[in-house]
Amino acid sequence: MPLLEVTDLRTSFHTRSGVYRAVDGVSFSLGKGETLGLVGESGSGKSVTCYSLMGLVPQPPGRIESGTAMFDGIDLLHCAPAQARQIRGKRIAMIFQDPMTSLNPYLRISEQLIEPLLIHEKISKADALVRGLAMLEAVGINDAAKRIHSYPHEFSGGMRQRVMIAMALITKPEILIADEPTTALDVTVQAQILELIKKLQSELGMAVIFVTHDLGVVSGLCDRVQVMYAGRIVETADTRTLFRSPRHPYTKALQRSIPSLQPKGKELYTIPGLPPDLSKPIAGCAFAPRCEFAVDRCRTTDPRLVAINPGHATACVRVQSAEI
């Protein structure tokens, strides 16, 4: 049985200018100890998927329209607030994309760091501080003892991001949802953080949902990858298969855009066109207007995510009928 099973999650934002279907029917499962990469177009609903699981979608304007997310027999999307508090922040923790906005500028790092411990465990403030300090050291903050009482603005972008990571890991969660946790980190510190996550995974069997744009990080860390476009999953496979033989035209185009694989001095390949307006109904495949393989059928048939090989599914009707 998977640790987490998400079925048909739909989250929209009801704004003055219309209803935005940010997440539009997402289903996936996550096993114990598994690392699932979530990649895709900026604005495709990766963060909103994570927020929905964490109960952090601002409502209104947000609304969870449908779906279930089963964790240990409990539906995270519909459980009682008291039950949710027992799980979120303790058994499921999240690292946010914006470290500065998710740290309180008026509170010292120390207070924010140990808050989850004080809430979820019977622990004295002094003991919590000891663990907070150890965690700050584990994420590579130097002179942690001297700097733990600083305010967020006194830390660099990467240091704040590491504080967020320490806060998420301090309760030893069963699932870590990491939304671009290493974007502000240099490659050596990034490598150190990824090692720390791997270590906690092998020690605690922690499962990880890792949202990132860095396909290099995905290659090294994730067991399986899910590609999102316009609120839906368009392809999923084990990491090796996804990099070696991507099938969905969006995944292929994404891979073609990686700067390091293109010659210097030339204009970089980019996917032509703009992503669709999620407040308008989309006929057929959302990627069709930008897809070089699109035919008439793509603009009328709603593609479903269907397995084309064991463990490899794609939402492209032309791939499914073996035309491309």
Add this chain to the structure above:
Amino acid sequence: MPAPILQLNDVKTHFPVSSGFFVRHQTGTVKAVDGVTLSVARGEVLGLVGESGCGKSTLARTILQLVPTTGGTVILEGRNLTSASAAEMLLARRDLQMVFQDPFASLNPRMTVYATLAEPLLVHKVVPPDQVRARVTALMEKVGLSPRFLEKYPHEFSGGQRQRIAIARALALEPKVIIADEPVSALDVSIQAQILNLLSKLCREMNLALIFIAHDLSVVKHISDRVAVMYLGKIVELGPAVEVIEHPRHPYTRALVSAIPTPDPDIERGKKRLVLPGDPPSPLNPPAGCAFHPRCPYVQEKCKVSVPPLIPCGPNREAACVRLDEIGAQ
């Protein structure tokens, strides 16, 4: 070499650090930027890389005079910004724009995208009022955002969309120099490529000088003409981007380059990394001599004695290591 548009001479920015939970007292100084000399020419892209916390953002904020400079001078087209009055600085701002690392914190949450982009155009009277809307729409298209977003507020956007609004705002005044602090790290690779193409094109066509701060060395290599590597407040290596990243000379640059993740699961998992021993140094209590010596695989006694200066090591290249000749090129 053409005359530089921006010149930094021995720039220093130090912060006092205080500690204590109840009573805070100064316990030290963080030398966030500690003697940086650099120049950027018109149309040039200078990549700035280095460990988290080494002072890249502080250097950027120092150039814009957003933090008080402890020492040295910042010269923009012959104007000394370190001694400029508020009025002079306002004028200079038009030529010198910044894209901040944290786009959410730098966008006003109560202003729509339209207002955010129109404001600089109106304040600096760039175009007549009746043309503002057209200009704003053009800016949105430049960064790959649909004009239908104009009446939205920052919180209604994804991280990557906000980043592009911040870039559009920096471009609004057609500045001569842009300092972009991690401008593409929150973007998917296709939009990354789009922004990189846009920035390169602006540099070429409008002779824009760009200081590009990033952690992704493959992106830095792609866009930059030259790259400067920082370690603990100082530049430790400087030279043509491809040369420095493909054939790094300073031991820190070597470690940095070896840690670049490759988008290939087979290579990535089998790869040998030059793992740096020990922790990043404390900026509060920097090591004596070369700041990198406690983690350097090539360390010798002489490295602990004095701070190594940047010395020439090849065409247009410099590195700050006393053992360059002994450890050779990679």
